[in-house]
Amino acid sequence: MKLQFAIDTLSTEKALELAAAAAAHVDILELGTPLIKSEGRSAITALKNAHPDKVIFADLKTMDAGELEADLAFDAGADLVTVLGSADDSTIAGAVKSAAARGKGVVVDLIGVADKVARAKEVVALGAEFVEVHAGLDEQAQAGYSLDTLLRAGEAAGVPFSIAGGVNLGTIGAVRDAGAEVAVVGGALYGAPDVAAAAAELRAAIG
Numbered sequence: 441m442k443l444q445f446a447i448d449t450l451s452t453e454k455a456l457e458l459a460a461a462a463a464a465h466v467d468i469l470e471l472g473t474p475l476i477k478s479e480g481r482s483a484i485t486a487l488k489n490a491h492p493d494k495v496i497f498a499d500l501k502t503m504d505a506g507e508l509e510a511d512l513a514f515d516a517g518a519d520l521v522t523v524l525g526s527a528d529d530s531t532i533a534g535a536v537k538s539a540a541a542r543g544k545g546v547v548v549d550l551i552g553v554a555d556k557v558a559r560a561k562e563v564v565a566l567g568a569e570f571v572e573v574h575a576g577l578d579e580q581a582q583a584g585y586s587l588d589t590l591l592r593a594g595e596a597a598g599v600p601f602s603i604a605g606g607v608n609l610g611t612i613g614a615v616r617d618a619g620a621e622v623a624v625v626g627g628a629l630y631g632a633p634d635v636a637a638a639a640a641e642l643r644a645a646i647g
């Protein structure tokens with residue numbers, strides 16, 4: 441299973457600092473949506489230039505104009521971009537067209553999608569590399585939130601998936617055991633007192 445670091449910070453400088461600390465232990469470096477909104481495409485280019493050997497994941501959360509938004513991020517250096525699963529099929533297909541022309545990929549984020557299993561199958565048929573079975577920060581803050589619901593949806597989908605939603609050292613083993621291709625970790629890494637040590641622990645936990 442691959443490890444993805446969701447860098448949810450607001451400045452390119454801080455993102456580069458966090459990425460440098462964790463890079464030896466992670467496979468995918470994600471520019472979180474707030475970072476892209478704060479700093480724009482230049483942050484994607486800066487991260488790719490600093491880590492050309494890593495998969496650079498631009499969490500665009502595109503809802504419309506799929507081809508255009510994917511073009512913008514891929515041409516800035518992204519290897520993977522996200523489109524929302526609640527977007528129209530044509531939006532997802534547009535982003536997939538952009539990715540196919542460049543040998544890159546589209547991940548469909550199932551945040552807010554009610555029937556994650558059914559939509560996962562549909563978007564992989566449209567050409568998504570994998571789906572992100574995801575509960576966002578606001579959903580995680582609600583009473584009764586549990587990662588288990590996401591894990592069950594991923595297992596049931598029968599397509600390649602990642603899991604995002606407050607994954608940490610205590611839960612990453614369950615993410616691996618559910619069969620995820622990728623574990624996405626944000627707060628448990630960027631909020632750690634020693635980011636490099638936390639990344640090394642996560643890596644050791646999944647082998």
Ligand SMILES: O=C(CO)[C@H](O)[C@H](O)COP(=O)(O)O
Pocket residue numbers: 446447448472473499574575576577580604605606607624625626627628
């Ligand atoms: O995309 C996101 C929020 O929309 C986050 O990057 C994702 O949820 C991972 O962060 P965390 O591990 O803190 O949940």
